[in-house]
Amino acid sequence: MPPHEAASTCYQGKPVLARLNHYHVRSAIMSSTCILSALAILLGLFLPISAARAEIQQAAAAGYIRALFDANMMPGSDTSRICSDVAGFGRFAAGHAWQSLGQEERLRFAGKFCALASEAVDRLRRRWPGLHLVIEEANEGPQGLQIVSSLVRQSDGATWPVDWTVALDEGPAPRLADLKILGVSLGIFLRTIAQLRAGAPATADQLIGTWRRALDRALPPTLPDGDLLK
Structure with a gap:
């Protein structure tokens, strides 16, 4: 080479x-x-x-549920103020029926659902006076929601496990998205009975009427001894 x-x-x-x-x-x-x-x-x-942000969100969700419970379960509290907190929950419970409602029917539904939720809380408070909320923990759930696990304690010491689903990113303030009582989603339960009994497409009156009848069966407006819940 x-x-x-x-x-x-x-x-x-x-x-x-x-x-x-x-x-x-x-x-x-x-x-x-x-x-x-x-x-x-x-x-x-x-x-x-990220961890700090998650802790902040969990603390905010737990604080919101604490404030919501205390504001509505204390004797003499004005349960009609619950409307803004349960509006999203009502839409979730209505499911596809909400999508079929016109604008006027949606407004009608919102007002009637607010009144029904207020009455349900009032009956619960009168039926079991002295309920106490014990928050156990808060964790991140699906779709950015926060799950607040708690025990609702009766005056005799008996407890109900209740999981509260909180939406933090919808609007300027936290909102209740759903709650599970004894592991059963109240929103899904309401949606199921609405689909079975209200008919499709359902009106606001039909939806609320179905849920009111379910409320009357689960928590009658009278005490076991026959006295009215007043």
């Missing part, structure tokens, strides 16, 4: 192609190392922020 060809194919005793491959491998390793280091830094910064 001529000397000039040998000089062009070798560099410091190593083939040029091998040197180039070695260079690219080192570059790739260095690039990967840099990327992994950057990811580690970003994760190190992001994870504490």
